[in-house]
Amino acid sequence: MQLFTNPFRPGAGQPPPYLAGREQERDAFSKLLQQNPILQNLILTGLRGVGKTVLLETFRPIALENGWFWAGNDFSEATSVSEQNLAIRILADLSPIVSSFTLSATPKKVIGFKRTPEKNEVKLTFPVLLSIYNTTPGLETDKLKNVLEVVWDTVKSKVKGIVLAYDEAQILKDKAADKQYPLSLLLEVVQFLQRKQIPYLLVLTGLPTLPTNVIEARTYSERMFKVITLDKLNETECREAILKPIQTKNCPVTFSEHGIQELIKYSSGYPYFIQFFCKEVFDAVLQQMKVGIPEPVVTVAENISKLDNDFYFGRWSRVTDRQRELLMVIANLPNANEEFTIKEIAEKSTELKNPFKTAYINNTLVKLVEFGLIFKNRRSKYSFAVPLLADYINRQDDERKPKK
Numbered sequence: 001m002q003l004f005t006n007p008f009r010p011g012a013g014q015p016p017p018y019l020a021g022r023e024q025e026r027d028a029f030s031k032l033l034q035q036n037p038i039l040q041n042l043i044l045t046g047l048r049g050v051g052k053t054v055l056l057e058t059f060r061p062i063a064l065e066n067g068w069f070w071a072g073n074d075f076s077e078a079t080s081v082s083e084q085n086l087a088i089r090i091l092a093d094l095s096p097i098v099s100s101f102t103l104s105a106t107p108k109k110v111i112g113f114k115r116t117p118e119k120n121e122v123k124l125t126f127p128v129l130l131s132i133y134n135t136t137p138g139l140e141t142d143k144l145k146n147v148l149e150v151v152w153d154t155v156k157s158k159v160k161g162i163v164l165a166y167d168e169a170q171i172l173k174d175k176a177a178d179k180q181y182p183l184s185l186l187l188e189v190v191q192f193l194q195r196k197q198i199p200y201l202l203v204l205t206g207l208p209t210l211p212t213n214v215i216e217a218r219t220y221s222e223r224m225f226k227v228i229t230l231d232k233l234n235e236t237e238c239r240e241a242i243l244k245p246i247q248t249k250n251c252p253v254t255f256s257e258h259g260i261q262e263l264i265k266y267s268s269g270y271p272y273f274i275q276f277f278c279k280e281v282f283d284a285v286l287q288q289m290k291v292g293i294p295e296p297v298v299t300v301a302e303n304i305s306k307l308d309n310d311f312y313f314g315r316w317s318r319v320t321d322r323q324r325e326l327l328m329v330i331a332n333l334p335n336a337n338e339e340f341t342i343k344e345i346a347e348k349s350t351e352l353k354n355p356f357k358t359a360y361i362n363n364t365l366v367k368l369v370e371f372g373l374i375f376k377n378r379r380s381k382y383s384f385a386v387p388l389l390a391d392y393i394n395r396q397d398d399e400r401k402p403k404k
């Protein structure tokens with residue numbers, strides 16, 4: 001048997017062997033690139049594991065094909081971001097793309113920036129960008145606006161515009177207590193540039209708290225964005241995600257129709273779960289084939305505890321016992337995998353003989369929102385930010401119950 005590596009790729013940001021669906025989303029992004037002037041930016045949101053990061057990565061070549069520059073990064077490692085952090089980060093993300101351009105802005109804009117007479121060719125490297133930033137008078141917003149204008153003036157004859165793409169952007173939250181408003185800063189700067197018809201296009205991806213953060217940061221900022229919410233894949237897309245990667249030459253593994261149905265059922269169409277279960281099932285089939293079992297039998301259900309360990313456990317292990325009690329009450333709601341209210345949680349807790357006060361529920365939810373397990377939508381209802389979390393919690397709860 002020829003060596004054939006497992007094609008499936010469960011894991012945050014891991015490009016799938018076949019990216020199913022998402023054509024509409026890519027079209028929407030292409031359309032945004034055609035705007036002149038830029039009036040709308042993009043927010044791509046959805047639960048964890050739904051495919052935001054990998055979709056964002058497919059936008060990059062679309063931007064390049066359309067004659068745009070693409071600069072970006074993700075905030076996944078950051079715990080919080082200050083205004084200055086953010087500004088410097090943007091410069092650092094832009095500099096590799098623009099560093100071979102020779103500075104060609106009006107002297108007024110690079111006011112404090114010293115050109116040495118012997119070296120009149122100044123390239124837009126990071127130190128140069130930083131020095132323009134630091135010597136621009138005013139607030140962080142003024143400094144950033146100015147550098148981004150200088151960058152644009154320098155590259156505008158070569159490109160149609162510059163995409164600024166940031167992943168895990170829910171981290172960019174204004175913090176009034178620390179007098180830090182990084183999200184407002186970003187929105188203000190982008191809006192200012194777009195009003196001056198300077199084509200920067202902002203693309204933010206993140207958990208469903210992101211659109212709410214954006215609205216809270218700046219009045220009318222919802223008008224600045226087209227918001228796309230990624231959802232599970234439909235049946236056809238699921239089949240493609242499962243089958244296309246194994247319908248290639250040399251692939252020794254096939255899935256039966258029953259197997260495919262099981263994969264769709266257990267993954268509920270969530271991309272991460274599809275990759276996860278397919279990888280495990282593929283591996284199990286291959287191993288059995290290698291030792292000569294002619295018709296390997298593998299069930300998807302056997303892999304659930306592995307999924308629990310790989311996907312949920314890390315998050316679950318970091319919540320306190322008291323918070324878990326509340327999460328267990330929520331998981332008992334029939335609508336736990338959709339939206340729920342504080343009132344419903346309170347009623348359920350009474351019914352389960354472990355009554356929680358509304359104020360306590362409210363405070364705990366605030367903490368769980370910060371923690372990224374729950375989010376609050378615009379209608380003030382709550383949802384889990386992790387797909388099928390209620391099912392996981394109920395599985396934990398079942399294990400704790402004494403076995404009869």
Ligand SMILES: Nc1ncnc2c1ncn2[C@@H]1O[C@H](COP(=O)(O)OP(=O)(O)O)[C@@H](O)[C@H]1O
Pocket residue numbers: 009010011012013014015016017018019020021022046047048049050051052053054055241271272273274275
């Ligand atoms: N459209 C898709 N088709 C197949 N697999 C996908 C698709 N989108 C995402 N995936 C897979 O799902 C997993 C999670 O994707 P990721 O982009 O990290 O999600 P998110 O950023 O929303 O948390 C990855 O393993 C990725 O390969």
Ligand SMILES: [Mg+2]
Pocket residue numbers: 012013052053054167
């Ligand atoms: Mg991601």
